[in-house]
Amino acid sequence: MVVLLIFGLFIARSVCHTITFLDVPRWADPRIEAELRCHYAKQPLDPPLHSVKWYRGTHEIFRYTPQEYETRAFNSSGVSVTNSSCDTFACVITIKPEPGTAKYTCEVSSEGPRFAVDRKSANMTLGVLPEYEPLITGLPTFVNAGEQALVNCTSDYSLPAATIDWFVDSEPQEDPVITGETHVSGADGDGLRASWRTLHVYPDDYSTHRGFLALQCRATLPTRPPHVRSMAVRLYVASRPHISSYMLSKNNAVGKNNAIRLQNDLCLWTLLLLGRKLVPCLVK
Ligand SMILES: *[C@@H]1O[C@H](CO)[C@@H](O)[C@H](O)[C@H]1NC(C)=O
Ligand SMILES: *[C@@H]1O[C@H](CO)[C@@H](O)[C@H](O)[C@H]1NC(C)=O
Ligand SMILES: *[C@@H]1O[C@H](CO)[C@@H](O)[C@H](O)[C@H]1NC(C)=O
Ligand SMILES: *[C@@H]1O[C@H](CO)[C@@H](O)[C@H](O)[C@H]1NC(C)=O
Numbered sequence: 001m002v003v004l005l006i007f008g009l010f011i012a013r014s015v016c017h018t019i020t021f022l023d024v025p026r027w028a029d030p031r032i033e034a035e036l037r038c039h040y041a042k043q044p045l046d047p048p049l050h051s052v053k054w055y056r057g058t059h060e061i062f063r064y065t066p067q068e069y070e071t072r073a074f075n076s077s078g079v080s081v082t083n084s085s086c087d088t089f090a091c092v093i094t095i096k097p098e099p100g101t102a103k104y105t106c107e108v109s110s111e112g113p114r115f116a117v118d119r120k121s122a123n124m125t126l127g128v129l130p131e132y133e134p135l136i137t138g139l140p141t142f143v144n145a146g147e148q149a150l151v152n153c154t155s156d157y158s159l160p161a162a163t164i165d166w167f168v169d170s171e172p173q174e175d176p177v178i179t180g181e182t183h184v185s186g187a188d189g190d191g192l193r194a195s196w197r198t199l200h201v202y203p204d205d206y207s208t209h210r211g212f213l214a215l216q217c218r219a220t221l222p223t224r225p226p227h228v229r230s231m232a233v234r235l236y237v238a239s240r241p242h243i244s245s246y247m248l249s250k251n252n253a254v255g256k257n258n259a260i261r262l263q264n265d266l267c268l269w270t271l272l273l274l275g276r277k278l279v280p281c282l283v284k
Helices: 002-014 241-283
Strands: 018-023 034-041 049-056 059-065 070-073 080-086 090-096 101-110 117-126 135-137 149-158 163-168 193-201 212-221 227-238
Touching (some): 018 117, 034 117, 059 080, 059 090, 149 163, 163 193
Antiparallel strands (some): 049 059, 049 101, 080 090, 101 117, 149 193
């Protein structure tokens, strides 16, 4: 029994190239071509590589046959293979992704007599990028030290939904007291979803020497490479609320007094000038 098992293992391991790594982006960025990567290995007793095939669904879209030094792209399913680079260890193709989800399969076969194959599949979905920058709402004109502000960041409808991260003065905010989870809306007719995340800012927790906190919201789609958009605003912090509002009204009062005094002075000067203009006439 054991002998049979070992013999079986030996057979299984020695007749076929095995796929060691299949890399298909889960979400494709619609603006760029996607790179699909298939790595395979040969055991010492395996026959040579016969062919590497790529499928989209059940349609073959690409074939590499090393014995014939040949690569072929098939257009039948509408997918265009735009580039390829294949050898006896790896086969990489770039494709222009199609809308929707498709299953991509890499299939490796070894030379006869058995022409044994190994295959692996992964799904890829074409992402839909958000149309707008993330939007920060609820920002107060300023916040007093000792108080807190609650702001909201919303990312536009996208596929998949964006994840949102908050930064205060470039520091990522992860404390659940400060920033909650990313909330995701229901899907619209096209399956797109919006997302939002709030930020509680306690100005006392930061060193606010400049008089403001730099708030940044970043929305990320897990395409490859990730699609990142962000929005930054300033939250002004009044350092000592009572003094500053007192100073504000006092300054206003001073300003008013000055204005009245200036007006009086102007009247006086006008009279004086008028007087001096009139005097020579009188003298004449
Ligand atoms: C495949 O499609 C591309 C563009 O879509 C075209 O340039 C090429 O000639 C087609 N190849 C075949 C074999 O039909
Ligand atoms: C095709 O791939 C090769 C090797 O990866 C690369 O050098 C070349 O620039 C690519 N060509 C295009 C048109 O992308
Ligand atoms: C691909 O998606 C289909 C349909 O959603 C699912 O049944 C299948 O398990 C997925 N395959 C992989 C490899 O994730
Ligand atoms: C944040 O914005 C989203 C969408 O704009 C809204 O549904 C949600 O109620 C807002 N949350 C808060 C706490 O203001």
